[in-house]
Amino acid sequence: MTVKTALITGITGQDGSYLAELLLEKGYTVHGIVRRASTFTTCRIDHLYQDPHDPEARLFLHYGDLTDGSRVAGLLERVQPDEVYHLAAQSHVRVSFDEPLFTADTTALGTTRLLEAIRNTGLPCRFYQASSSEMFGASPPPQHEGTAFHPRSPYGVAKVYAYWITRNYREAYGLYAVNGILFNHESPRRGPTFVTRKVAMAAARIKAGLQDNLYLGNLDARRDWGYAAEYVEAMWLMLQQDSPDDYVIATGTSYSVRDFVEHCFTHVGLDWRDHVRFDERYLRPAEVDDLVGDTSKAARVLGWQARVHTPELAGLMIDAELQALLGKGEVTVPVVPPPTHPLARR
């Protein structure tokens, strides 16, 4: 067992929760940054919680926000991590068109605040940046580490900035700083306004007689959807190499939104055409049409490859929704909000 210390930003998010599980299993002490909200936001990591008074405790949470550079620097100084996993971001593409400045402040500049704090403290820690296939945007598939970036949203643009500032600190200051260029990855813990979770939740609720219809936007977009629990293993591997580098992480296959919908509805014995309706509010001012990752570098150097592909992913996500509705299984997935929830409009 290792005795390393990790700091995770975005520990309350989908990936943060799986990564915290993985690192605790590996013997790490894990510190997570949580932003203050008027209600608890820790539902994805509640099953990992340990009373900090317990001498055996290895998970510690600290309030902090990416927009507050002095707090981030203070936490780094206090925690003295060996590895920093920077996952926090305004991560919703559609929302980034509504909130471009907030997205830039958190998703782009938040990365610089962390890197500056590492540089100024002189900590010899390793740094992981959560880069995204959204950076490729309009570049045709398959996309690999050398593919030109052509982002199509304020989110994608912010991630391109964060990618380059990470590389810049590696080249300018010799930091061990890497970009994991992750394609879409999903799970039962996915935020409920991302399309896979939205579809899985709706198909389960329709099957259970709790709602009739599901409103969606562009069904033609194609994505390379993998399983989040596997993708955090790649994050860890990237920080265990002899030298820092950037890697694409994906399944190498692509399916349309329509395909994903069909998998989910067929899984519960329904015909999606009877229930799926179009709503233009879910369209984006500019769309990313087709993403398929070429992961040969990750396979060669990291020995990583996806085991769960999109059809199995759809199956495991909808099974989790059915279990949650039936009151079975562990309560590790967020509560299913009613379709009328005001924030479900994205």
Ligand code: NAP
């Ligand atoms: P997520 O579920 O949306 O989680 C985002 C996390 O960031 C949450 O913990 C959130 O806190 C935190 N956060 C947001 N703004 C913050 C701020 N100003 N200060 C501090 N924390 C803040 O995202 P995810 O799917 O786990 O993705 C993790 C990272 O990978 C993100 O950077 C995302 O952009 C990137 N990425 C994701 C994918 C994917 O398919 N999932 C693919 C490529 C890259 P709250 O819980 O308080 O909201």
Ligand code: F7E
């Ligand atoms: O949309 C279409 C939508 O919001 C996927 C983030 O994790 O992955 C994610 O970004 C597709 C798009 O994910 C609805 O137009 C149709 O073409 O689930 P999404 P995303 O935009 O691909 C990347 C890699 C990230 O880095 C991001 O952080 O589905 N779509 N109808 C819809 N999308 C949503 N959300 N809602 C709909 O009703």
